[in-house]
Amino acid sequence: MTHTTSNPKIHEGRNLKRFREMLGVKQDFLAFELGEDWNQQKISLLEQKEKIDSDILEQVAAVLKIPAEAIRNFDENQAINIISNTFHDQSTGVNVHPTFNINPIEEIRRLHEEKMALYERMLAEKDEMMGRMERLVGGR
Helix, strand or coil, X not given: CCCCCCCCCCCHHHHXXXXXXXXXXXHHHHHHHHCCCCCHHHHHHHHHCCXXXXXXXXXXHHHHCCCHHHHHHCCHXXXXXXXXXXXXXXXXXXXXXXXXXXXXXXXXHHHHHHHHHHHHHHHHHHHHHHHHHHHHHHCC
């Protein structure tokens, strides 16, 4: 029994887009760096092509400062596999799930009490103002 591995087609345009996004480079900037003949729309169309012309790929790779072969041969599934299997010397991936000891009902109750205290202070201030106004009007 022979085992054959399927060789999925590499989409160079998608690879270009992934590298560009990983490096934080916008399409407009890439177009500007490639010259006057380029604009954002042309970069977008280039990223949709499955196979990119070798000369153009070399220019784009030079602007991104990565080897053109990296764009030609990048396979996302293998990259994920390599990254997930590179723990050495008892290194581990850590997921931190902190526990927050905040009781939302207590918070609501505390906020309500603060609101009531503020309301009572406002009523007292209103009564004080009304008393002043009555004295002012009564003094005439």
